[in-house]
Structures are given as structure tokens and as C-alpha cells.
Amino acid sequence: MSNARNLANLLNSDTGITSADILDGTVATLDIQDSAVSTAKIADGAITAAKIDSNVTLGGAYFQGENGAVGATAGKGDIFRVHEQELNTNVTIAATDNALASGPLTVANGVTLTISNGGRLAIV
Numbered sequence: 001m002s003n004a005r006n007l008a009n010l011l012n013s014d015t016g017i018t019s020a021d022i023l024d025g026t027v028a029t030l031d032i033q034d035s036a037v038s039t040a041k042i043a044d045g046a047i048t049a050a051k052i053d054s055n056v057t058l059g060g061a062y063f064q065g066e067n068g069a070v071g072a073t074a075g076k077g078d079i080f081r082v083h084e085q086e087l088n089t090n091v092t093i094a095a096t097d098n099a100l101a102s103g104p105l106t107v108a109n110g111v112t113l114t115i116s117n118g119g120r121l122a123i124v
Contacts, residue, residue, distance in 0.1 A: 087111055093119040100124070 060078065062071035083101065088108045093099045095118035103123040107113050115121050 087113055090114075092116065093121055095119050098122070 060072060061081075062069070062073055062076045064070075081102075085104060086106045086108050088111055090112045092114040093116060095116040098120045100122050101124075105123055113121075
């Protein structure tokens with residue numbers, strides 16, 4: 001019986017399975033069915049920075065405010081914030097939020113930009 005079938009049988013059992021039940025190297029990518037692992041199945045805090053490929057960039061901004069100093073300080077040297085000139089995703093700016101974009105900025109056909117009463121959008 002294949003490793004994938006053994007794993008599937010364990011996953012479908014009432015006792016469950018933990019990473020301690022799987023030997024290193026016994027499950028290959030080909031053994032895992034597409035969409036079998038979802039974010040709902042990954043425990044909070046289970047993925048650490050050490051487990052993320054070094055080619056993956058998590059953010060690049062640095063912010064200071066209510067949550068303290070947040071972000072990658074290495075990103076502070078990147079002076080210019082660059083974005084597209086066309087909004088192509090529906091966006092709502094909440095009544096308690098301020099937003100900023102540099103222009104010119106166009107809104108694509110079929111896309112809605114909603115600024116809630118009290119919310120602010122500045123295009124500079």
C-alpha cells in the first residue's frame with residue numbers, strides 16, 4: 001500500500017494523526033492530493049519564518065503607530081512606494097480609515113471604490 005493511501009487511512013480515522021506519526025521523507029509532494037492542505041487545517045503558529053522559503057518576502061514596509069513599530073526595518077531604505085495607476089479590485093475605505101494613493105489613478109470598468117461616510121481618500 002502506498003504512503004499516500006496509508007496517510008489517507010490515518011487521516012480518515014477517528015484517532016487522527018500528528019507530525020510525530022510520519023517519518024521524515026515518507027510523504028512526497030506527489031503523495032499529497034491537490035487542495036488537501038488548506039489554511040484551516042494548519043494550526044496557528046505552526047509555520048515559522050524558518051519554514052518559509054528564503055525567496056519569499058513577507059511585507060517590505062515599516063510602520064509606526066498603535067501597534068508599535070511593525071515591519072521589516074530593512075524596508076526603511078526603500079524610499080519610494082510604487083503602485084499601479086489603475087484600481088482593478090473592489091475596495092471600501094471604512095468610515096474610521098484614511099487612505100492615500102498617488103495619482104493619476106483610474107478605476108477600471110466594473111470596479112467599485114467606496115469611501116464610507118467619514119472615511120477619507122487623498123490622491124496626491
